[in-house]
Amino acid sequence: ITIEGCRFWLAPLPAPENGFPAGTVAGENAVDTKVFVGSTPRLTIRDTIAYGFRAGLIGNMAAYNLKESVDVTLDRVTIYDSEIALRLRGPATVTVTNAVIYDVDTAVRYEDNIVAPKIYSSTLGADVTQPFQAASSSATVIDGKNVLVLAASLPAQLSATSGSLAVQPTAFIDAANHDYHLAASSPAIDQGVTVAVDSDRDGVVRPQGGGHDVGAYERCEGACPQVPDAGPVGGGGDGDSGGTDPGGCCSADRSAAAYPALAVIALFGMWPRRRRRNALP
Numbered sequence: 076i077t078i079e080g081c082r083f084w085l086a087p088l089p090a091p092e093n094g095f096p097a098g099t100v101a102g103e104n105a106v107d108t109k110v111f112v113g114s115t116p117r118l119t120i121r122d123t124i125a126y127g128f129r130a131g132l133i134g135n136m137a138a139y140n141l142k143e144s145v146d147v148t149l150d151r152v153t154i155y156d157s158e159i160a161l162r163l164r165g166p167a168t169v170t171v172t173n174a175v176i177y178d179v180d181t182a183v184r185y186e187d188n189i190v191a192p193k194i195y196s197s198t199l200g201a202d203v204t205q206p207f208q209a210a211s212s213s214a215t216v217i218d219g220k221n222v223l224v225l226a227a228s229l230p231a232q233l234s235a236t237s238g239s240l241a242v243q244p245t246a247f248i249d250a251a252n253h254d255y256h257l258a259a260s261s262p263a264i265d266q267g268v269t270v271a272v273d274s275d276r277d278g279v280v281r282p283q284g285g286g287h288d289v290g291a292y293e294r295c296e297g298a299c300p301q302v303p304d305a306g307p308v309g310g311g312g313d314g315d316s317g318g319t320d321p322g323g324c325c326s327a328d329r330s331a332a333a334y335p336a337l338a339v340i341a342l343f344g345m346w347p348r349r350r351r352r353n354a355l356p
Contacts, residue, residue: 077119078106083138085127100131107140108147108167117146122278128157135184137162141169142187149174151276155253165189165212171197173276173291177225177253178202183217186210191218196272196281198223198255198291201244206230221267223290225250238268240289256292263289274302 083105087098095101105125110116125138138157141147142164149171154160155178163169165187172193176182177200185192185207194217199206207230209215221238223246224230233239244250246261257263267287274280275293278301283293 076116077121078123079119079121081123083123083125085131100127100129102128102131103133103136104128104140105138108142108145110143110145115144115146118148120147120149120152122151124153125160126154126156128159129180130158135159135162137184140164141167143167148172151274151278153276155179159184159208162186163189163192165215169193171195172272173197173274175200175255175276175291176203177255179204181205181208184208184210185212185215185217188212188214191216193218193220194222195219195270196221196267196275196287196289196291198225198276200225200247200253200255201250207232220270221272221287221289223255223263225255238266238270238287238289240266255290257288257290257294259294261288261294264294278302 085100085102087100088095090097092101105128106120108118120139128136128138135158137159138154139149139160140162144166146168147170149169151173153175155176157179159181160176160179161171161183163183163185167189169189170193172195174197176197179202182199182203183194183206189212192215199222206224207217217232219233219237219239222233224233224239224241225244226241229235229239229241240263242262246258246263248254248256248258265282265284265286265288267289269287272281272287276291277299279293279295279299280302281287281293283295288294
């Protein structure tokens with residue numbers, strides 16, 4: 076299954092609804108995976124925004140709750156205003172690329188000794204209280220490469236030798252307003268290790284200079300070459316749909332092999348998002 080170009084959100088109910096009082100956040104996750112025993116379905120989530128997953132009906136509330144024997148790839152995703160951005164639970168296999176995460180209690184919570192979740196070419200921005208949290212995962216080693224962290228130092232799960240970097244707000248165009256594109260003088264430019272990530276959060280081809288840039292965005296000026304089907308530069312946005320769309324579903328490509336095995340994908344607050352050039356991450 077491929078979920079692409081979507082916006083997922085939760086917000087307090089403005090009025091009583093279906094037995095819930097006004098003010099209740101009546102939901103749990105943007106995506107929650109469950110599979111049939113003996114199957115390993117594949118799920119791709121791409122060019123998608125999720126926010127508002129906090130103070131709801133459950134504890135450890137996450138935008139993406141990825142568990143059981145599912146193989147998940149998240150590419151070009153933005154997550155903010157949530158308790159947990161990514162809750163990764165064994166025996167799932169998870170690869171995250173070009174993620175922008177900010178304003179969350181925990182960016183990545185990993186559980187049940189999940190094996191080497193991959194976090195590549197991603198940015199942890201402002202107001203991330205806890206970049207990583209281990210829960211029943213003493214054997215887990217995060218496979219983190221080219222992760223850019225707005226902080227005084229790298230968390231223990233990341234290493235400079237694997238291309239990750241801690242930076243100050245001046246490394247970005249406008250960190251105060253959550254624009255995490257790289258400034259012209261950013262120390263993240265060309266400092267990453269070579270990884271199998273051929274585009275950035277905007278779909279711009281990597282690398283653009285002498286090496287991969289660290290973080291979700293590749294520094295590019297002028298006409299930026301894009302990978303096919305990546306959408307316009309500026310994809311990602313700040314959660315604003317840019318219009319008054321009536322609602323509905325996003326692009327979902329259901330492969331014959333994967334779809335029957337994936338029993339439940341819980342989607343709350345889903346809205347098709349119009350692409351906008353020069354939107355915030």
